[in-house]
Amino acid sequence: xxxxxxSSRYLxxxxxxxxxxxxxxxxxxxxxxxxxxxPGLGLRLIYFSYDVKMKEKGDIPEGYSVxxxxxxxxxxILESASTNQTxxxxxxxxxxxxxxxxxxxxxxxxxxx
Amino acid sequence: xxxxxxxxxxxxxxxxASLELRCNYSYGATPYLFWYVQSPGQGLQLLxxxxxxxxxxxxxxxxxxEFKRSQSSFNLRKPSVHWSxxxxxxxxxxxxxxxxxxxxxxxxTLSVSS
Numbered sequence: 513x514x515x516x517x518x519s520s521r522y523l524x525x526x527x528x529x530x531x532x533x534x535x536x537x538x539x540x541x542x543x544x545x546x547x548x549x550x551p552g553l554g555l556r557l558i559y560f561s562y563d564v565k566m567k568e569k570g571d572i573p574e575g576y577s578v579x580x581x582x583x584x585x586x587x588x589i590l591e592s593a594s595t596n597q598t599x600x601x602x603x604x605x606x607x608x609x610x611x612x613x614x615x616x617x618x619x620x621x622x623x624x625x
Numbered sequence: 626x627x628x629x630x631x632x633x634x635x636x637x638x639x640x641x642a643s644l645e646l647r648c649n650y651s652y653g654a655t656p657y658l659f660w661y662v663q664s665p666g667q668g669l670q671l672l673x674x675x676x677x678x679x680x681x682x683x684x685x686x687x688x689x690x691e692f693k694r695s696q697s698s699f700n701l702r703k704p705s706v707h708w709s710x711x712x713x714x715x716x717x718x719x720x721x722x723x724x725x726x727x728x729x730x731x732x733x734t735l736s737v738s739s
Contacts, residue, residue, distance in 0.1 A: 554731035610719045611657045611676045616668035
């Protein structure tokens with residue numbers, strides 16, 4: 513089975529801090545994704561990557577950046593955390609084909625105080 | 626633009642009753658469609674997917690979905706709901722290009738009453 517592991521289930525940070533969310537997948541998938549999930553808004557794409565060192569902006573990239581130095585790892589960075597970034601963050605990975613389903617981690621619930 | 630609509634925000638069903646969750650999509654070509662389930666505090670788990678062929682697809686946990694091109698719908702069904710099915714359900718369509726992300730509906734929360 514595909515395993516997507518997010519480094520933290522719960523995280524509490526302060527406004528202005530630089531925050532790193534880590535995601536690792538063990539199936540050699542080319543694609544990796546970061547989503548943000550908020551009540552009533554569903555999942556919104558922040559960034560995705562289709563290869564090492566490649567990244568593409570999603571629907572809501574403002575205030576975020578990403579890093580993919582190795583194929584199995586995709587990091588989401590909050591450059592200067594703000595309270596409106598309090599949310600559930602979900603990482604996913606998939607093969608490159610359109611018909612390939614994405615596999616999700618368990619999520620990181622991030623609170624910015 | 627591609628989009629997915631789940632008209633029902635919240636549904637309550639009695640245990641043992643049948644279930645249908647609605648999903649409508651907007652997509653120009655043949656869509657690749659997915660249903661995911663999210664239990665409280667967990668990530669998303671794939672229930673089933675449709676790519677082509679038989680329009681009735683079977684998934685895990687006793688779920689099925691029917692693709693109806695004429696109605697742009699991909700509704701999820703289960704003949705008899707169990708209390709453990711209480712969760713949030715998401716319908717999604719694959720984007721246009723290989724490697725692009727899924728486009729999700731806003732989700733339907735299912736409650737199961739005894």
